[in-house]
Amino acid sequence: MFAFNVEAVFGAVATVFALDTAMFVMLGIVVGITTGAIPGLAHSLPIALVLPFSFFLPIHQTMGLLIGTYQGGTYGGSITAIAFGTPGTPGAAATVADGYALTRQGKGKKALQMGLYSSVVGGLFGSLVLIFLVVPIGRIAPRFGPAELTALYFMALSLVVVFSTENAGKGILSAGIGFFLAIIGRDIITGGLRFTFGIRYMQSGFPLVPLLMGFFALPEIIKQIHTVITDPEHAGQVSEDGVLELPKKAEPGLSLKEFLGSWKGTTIGSVVGTFLGALPGPGATLAAYTSYSVTSQFTEDKSYGKGSLEGVAAAESANNATCGATFIPMLTFGIPGSSISALLMAALIMEGVPVGPRVVIDHTLVVYTIFLLMLVANPFNLIFGRLLIPVFTRLTKIPAAVLWPTIAIVLVIGTYAYNNRPFDIIMCIIAGLIGYFYRWFKLPDGPLVLAFLVTPLFEASFRQALTISRGDPVFFVQSPISQVLWVITALSIFFFLRKKERG
Amino acid sequence: MKKSLRIGGVAVAMALAVVLAATAGGAGEAAETPDEITIVVGFGAGGSNDLSARYLAEAFNDHGISANVVNMPGGMGTEAAYHVSTQSPDSNTFMWAHPLIMLFEPAAGDRGFTIHDFEPVGTLASPTFAVSSRAGAPWETLEELIQYIEANPGEVVLGGQGEGNMMHFIAELILDPAELDYTYVGLGGGADVALNLTGGHVDVGHLSLAAARPLHQDGDLTVLVNTQILVERDPLMPEIPNIVEFGIQGQEPHPLALWAPKGTSSALIQQLTEAMAEIAQDADFAQNYQDIGVIAHYLDPEETWEFFMDVEENMVPRYKAWLEAYLAN
Numbered sequence: 101m102f103a104f105n106v107e108a109v110f111g112a113v114a115t116v117f118a119l120d121t122a123m124f125v126m127l128g129i130v131v132g133i134t135t136g137a138i139p140g141l142a143h144s145l146p147i148a149l150v151l152p153f154s155f156f157l158p159i160h161q162t163m164g165l166l167i168g169t170y171q172g173g174t175y176g177g178s179i180t181a182i183a184f185g186t187p188g189t190p191g192a193a194a195t196v197a198d199g200y201a202l203t204r205q206g207k208g209k210k211a212l213q214m215g216l217y218s219s220v221v222g223g224l225f226g227s228l229v230l231i232f233l234v235v236p237i238g239r240i241a242p243r244f245g246p247a248e249l250t251a252l253y254f255m256a257l258s259l260v261v262v263f264s265t266e267n268a269g270k271g272i273l274s275a276g277i278g279f280f281l282a283i284i285g286r287d288i289i290t291g292g293l294r295f296t297f298g299i300r301y302m303q304s305g306f307p308l309v310p311l312l313m314g315f316f317a318l319p320e321i322i323k324q325i326h327t328v329i330t331d332p333e334h335a336g337q338v339s340e341d342g343v344l345e346l347p348k349k350a351e352p353g354l355s356l357k358e359f360l361g362s363w364k365g366t367t368i369g370s371v372v373g374t375f376l377g378a379l380p381g382p383g384a385t386l387a388a389y390t391s392y393s394v395t396s397q398f399t400e401d402k403s404y405g406k407g408s409l410e411g412v413a414a415a416e417s418a419n420n421a422t423c424g425a426t427f428i429p430m431l432t433f434g435i436p437g438s439s440i441s442a443l444l445m446a447a448l449i450m451e452g453v454p455v456g457p458r459v460v461i462d463h464t465l466v467v468y469t470i471f472l473l474m475l476v477a478n479p480f481n482l483i484f485g486r487l488l489i490p491v492f493t494r495l496t497k498i499p500a501a502v503l504w505p506t507i508a509i510v511l512v513i514g515t516y517a518y519n520n521r522p523f524d525i526i527m528c529i530i531a532g533l534i535g536y537f538y539r540w541f542k543l544p545d546g547p548l549v550l551a552f553l554v555t556p557l558f559e560a561s562f563r564q565a566l567t568i569s570r571g572d573p574v575f576f577v578q579s580p581i582s583q584v585l586w587v588i589t590a591l592s593i594f595f596f597l598r599k600k601e602r603g
Numbered sequence: 604m605k606k607s608l609r610i611g612g613v614a615v616a617m618a619l620a621v622v623l624a625a626t627a628g629g630a631g632e633a634a635e636t637p638d639e640i641t642i643v644v645g646f647g648a649g650g651s652n653d654l655s656a657r658y659l660a661e662a663f664n665d666h667g668i669s670a671n672v673v674n675m676p677g678g679m680g681t682e683a684a685y686h687v688s689t690q691s692p693d694s695n696t697f698m699w700a701h702p703l704i705m706l707f708e709p710a711a712g713d714r715g716f717t718i719h720d721f722e723p724v725g726t727l728a729s730p731t732f733a734v735s736s737r738a739g740a741p742w743e744t745l746e747e748l749i750q751y752i753e754a755n756p757g758e759v760v761l762g763g764q765g766e767g768n769m770m771h772f773i774a775e776l777i778l779d780p781a782e783l784d785y786t787y788v789g790l791g792g793g794a795d796v797a798l799n800l801t802g803g804h805v806d807v808g809h810l811s812l813a814a815a816r817p818l819h820q821d822g823d824l825t826v827l828v829n830t831q832i833l834v835e836r837d838p839l840m841p842e843i844p845n846i847v848e849f850g851i852q853g854q855e856p857h858p859l860a861l862w863a864p865k866g867t868s869s870a871l872i873q874q875l876t877e878a879m880a881e882i883a884q885d886a887d888f889a890q891n892y893q894d895i896g897v898i899a900h901y902l903d904p905e906e907t908w909e910f911f912m913d914v915e916e917n918m919v920p921r922y923k924a925w926l927e928a929y930l931a932n
Contacts, residue, residue, distance in 0.1 A: 148648035148674065155661055242802030246788075286678070292767075292930075293712070300685070300715050304677030433801055434817045435794045442649035442794075449895055450654065456817020520675055521682070560791060567788040568760050568804070 105464045112468035115160045116476055124161045125473060128168020129480045133488060135169075136176020139186045139313050139507070139514045146173060147443045151450075159451040159466060164473055166447055170440055171223055171477040174384060174420050175485060178215040182412065183208060183496045184507055186317035191384030191419035193312050193549050194392045198404070198411030205407050206351065209493045213354035214409045215416045216485040218366045220478050222417030225370035226377060226424030227474040230431075234460070237378050237425075238432025244379055246564035247576050251585035252379070253558035256386055258589050259393045260550040262596045274543045277534070278551030281306045288560050301523040309518040310528040311552065317511050318532025319539050324504040332501075351493060358409055365395045365414035373421025378428040383438050384419035389550050391418035397596075424474050431460060431467060639669040640695045640875070642861070643687050645680025645704055651811060652680075654895045655728040655859055656699040662882040668875065672699075679768070680704035681714040684862075688716035692866035697724065697875075702856040702914045707769040710919045711926060718911060724861035724872050725879040726902035726910065728892060731812040731831040732770075732855050733843065734777060735824045737800050740807075745827045745849055748807065749783065756784035762796050762805030765789045767929055770855070772922050773830065774809050777846060777853035800824045813896020816840055830855040833900045839893055856914045858900070860907045876904055 115121060128150070135146040146169050154162040177189030182199030195215060202211035229237065244252065261271040284295045285305025296302035372391040377384070395414035396404055404411050426441045434456035436442035445455045453463050460467050495503070515528045538545060569575030577583055642660055646652045656672045663670035675683035680700060687698040698704075698721065705718045734745065742748045752759050763774045766789030778785060785807075790796050793810045800808040801823045808815075812829055816839060819826045828846050829837050832854040835845040846853040861879070863872055882888055883901035892899040902910060 151648060152657065152661075242798050245799060245802050245804030301682075303714075304682050429798070433797065433823065434814070435797050435801075436649070439647055439649070442647070446649040446654055450657075450891075452894070454817065454894065456821065458817065458821055519677065520673060521677075521686075564788050564790065567786060570757070570786065 105468075108464040108468050111465045112472050115465075115469050116164075116472040118160075121160050121164045121473075122476070122480075124157075124164035125168040125477055125480055126484070128165040128170075129172035129477065129484050131165075132169040132172020132174070133176035133179070133481075133484055134172075136173035136188045137179040137492070139180055139188055139317055139511050145517060147440060151443060151447055154447045154450040159448075159453065160469055160473075162447055162451060163444075163466075163470055166444055167470070167473045167477050168480065170444070171420070171423055171474075171481050172484070174223075174423055175216065175219040175416075175481055177419075178219065178412075178416050179212065179488070179492050181316075182211045182215055183492050184317070184503075185320045186507065186511070187312055189384075190308055190312050190553075191388055191422075192415070193316065193385060194388035194415035194419075194546065195412055196316055197545070198406070198408045198415075201407035202409070202412070203496055207407070208496050209351040209489065210354045210358065210409060211412050212489045212492060213486075214359065214362065214412045216482065216489065217354070217359055218362070218369065218413035218417040219420040219485075220482045221366050222370045222373055222419070222421035223423055223478045223481065224475070225417075226374045226421035227471070227478065228424075229374045230424035230427055230474060231471045234428055234431055238428045241378055241429045242433065243579075243581060245579075246561045246568060248579060248581045248585065249379075249561040250558065250565050250576060251582045251589070253554045253561060255585050255589040255592075256390050257547075257550055257554050257558065259592055260389050261547045262393075262593055270541075270543050271547045274538070274545070275547035275551040278548035279555050281311065281534075281548075282552045282555035283559075288556050301521070306531075306552075307519060307521075307524055307527055308552070310515045310524040311531045312549065313511055313515050314528035314531025315535040315538070315545070315548070317507065317535075318529065319535040321504050321508050321511070322532070322536070324500050328501045328504070354409070362410040362413040364398050365391075365410035365412075366417045368395045368398065369414045369417030370421045373418035374425045376418075377422030377425030383426075383553075384422045385549065385553055387418040387422050388415040389546055391415060393546065397592075427470065427474070430455060431470075434459065639671065640697055642670055642672050642697050642699050643683045644672055644674050644699050645676065645678075645683035646674065647676045648674050651730050651813065651895050651897055652699065652701075652859065655730075655892060655897050658888065658891050658895075659699070659727060659861070659879075659882070662885065662888055663875075663878060666878040666881065668878055678714070679708055681708045681716075685715040687862070687864060688720040690864045692864050692868065694864065695871070696864065698862040699859055700862055701730075701859045702911060703769045705862070705911060706856075706915050706919050707772075707922055710923050711767070718915065720865050721862040722865055722867055722872060723904040723907040723911070724863055724875045725904055726858045726860040726907045727879050727883060727899060728859040729831065729833045729898045729900045730857050730859070730896060731829050731837045731839065731898065732773075732809065732857065733812045733815050733826050733829045734774075734807060734809055734846075735800060735815045735819065735826045736807050737803050737805065738823055738825065739803075740825065743825065745844075745846075748827065749778070752778070752783045752785050757786070759785040759807060760805045761785055761787050761807040761809070762790045762799045763787060763809040764792055764796060767926060769922065770809060771929075772925050773853055773855050775925070777828075777830070777851055778807075797824075811896050812837055812839055812843075816896070831898065832856055833858060834898060837898060839896060856910075856918065858902070858910065859897075860902070860911070872904065 131146055147166055150165050150169055153165060174191060177187055177192035178195045179188060181187040181192040181195040182203055185196055185200035187193045187196055199211045261275050285303055287294055293303060369391040373387040376387040391414045399410050401408045401410045426438045429435045430441045430445050436445045448455050453466050512525055515524050518524055565575055577586060642656050644653050644656045660670040660672050675686060681704060684698050684700055684704050687696055690696040708714050709717050742751045764770045790799055793814045796808040796810040797814050797818060799805045815826050818824045826843050829843050830846045830853055831837050880901055883899055889899040
């Protein structure tokens, strides 16, 4: 199906390394990083906004712009997660715990650099897997039917609940709240209404982006503004003439030793992100949390979860590794595995490239061009990320009286822009109250986010599997894939319990 | 003094946030300029609903009508329809919607609007859906599939797009579960159906012809029949028979029409209608639609209203009765 075509490779190289293509990739990276760093503007939004360019731009420029936006946006979400504890995109939610803790310890620059470098490593890994293993991995994806996906989602949820906290009870409580929030709205199969309390807007459920933005950002905004009011001496300085007084002393950057010291997190993140990215459904957020949880069992860093560079590496390498992998179902079957790949597929169709199982054969040059663009976008991500890190590092030093109200404004605008619905801002505030409750009782956030994401997927797969099997539970463990996943789940829980028992 | 200044600064900034939020809310309420129209799509960017609207907006721009597309996903498109129904008639906001949104969803429960809150501008797009079977299935035609189900009760699994909705209803019109013993499973959407078919998790699938065609050509599935309502044979795959050719009334009412909030200026509607009539004649436009699995088929406002009213009178009551029985089970 996928024979190596030297002529097409040279054609793609000539196309991608042309100045115009590079300019559009760079433009996409800048747009992506910038919008990704605005809380609430999930990176599908800028991609949707640049989609109409496919009406008049040639295909290599369109794809350069879209892929640049995608890769830049996926990385950009980590910037505000690290700098302000507010994930710019849902995929960066897992980065908050360690990234923001590092910033508060005065190591924000190190964290931002680790986020960037691990994103680039994950992105490169995902792109290389896409190039060399697109067909074999693509052929595996359809083998995940309802029974296999049920096992996969159960495994992901178990790993995060069990590994994310010292207190499994708190983890289960946190997941339970996430589960409840996820089932609000319509029954995903029958369309019946659940817990909408007669509010029409609730029929479409609790929206993801307002939930994450409110949950992570609002408690921090309230806390910081409270500090501004009650303890102004610790809230930064604004001079008499209103000019911001930023600290003069530069923060130390990430050393090579520190970067290499987080190899476990980067490696696990790259592999987990690529695997989960290739499956339709899970996406960057699930990949980042799963990788973060798995790494927690292998890291020797005692500060994991409280300001660990390896924690940042595990989450960031995973979410960027999904970028290349998400193309796999699209290029092997013409089936978009995520909302982002649906947008990229739409752009290809609008450019006159019918996407299906034969696209690799019928449009080899286009496919090679996409492969190369995925690769080339990573170095550009690195360059522009490096240029922007000093800016964001200094932004964290802006006096709280200016910084946090500004973040509040951006948050409101970003949340509204998610769906053009004013009601989402109310949902964001409700999520903020939930976030405050979590801080008060020191509940782990990972299980809530994961349960919220996975519950609809798990529920759908579980009910579909039950329907197909006509209620036969054996169906859930019939296939070898399901068996492997259930065994991994059981072993993880077993080893976790044994580890706890040994103190 | 410094402290009070800080508190004042925070208060001003927070007030600004509220004002900006209110302004942002207002931005969604009205179009920016009177001569620019907004086409609201009830699904996310990238699908056939969205792409057909984007091609239409582009064609409007070529006809001197500035148009932009706004995606407002949620509630099977009903969130967007409700939003448009509550807009003022001079907002220049229009809804791009098919009978599933305008008729079937409001029939299933209160969605905050009905079709009578809108005025038709015209129909232009009709996506084609199909029934397909997995590769290697022991049947090659719809008749053989029916015979197989009769001979092997309980064995065949049909994957459709959700449960209790119009598409499930249509699937059961095609394969009547009262006469045929098979399992219907509601999957996530067209992509999910395609994956489950190619993976062999379901035997028969109900999905768009555009999604099924490349997989059919590659031998990953077999398209058995199309369910297009406006034409019998879809030019995308003219060799595939229409469901009515089997004597089964299972044509799907999917045509996408442009709708204006009730009371919208008739002059503006007329201007858009005339543009749509011209756009429908454009061969490039029709080809673009064909590439995304949509037939460019124009119906003027009267024909659009007649079509939707026909569906409301003849199909929706049957759907409601079916839904009640389905939910009771």
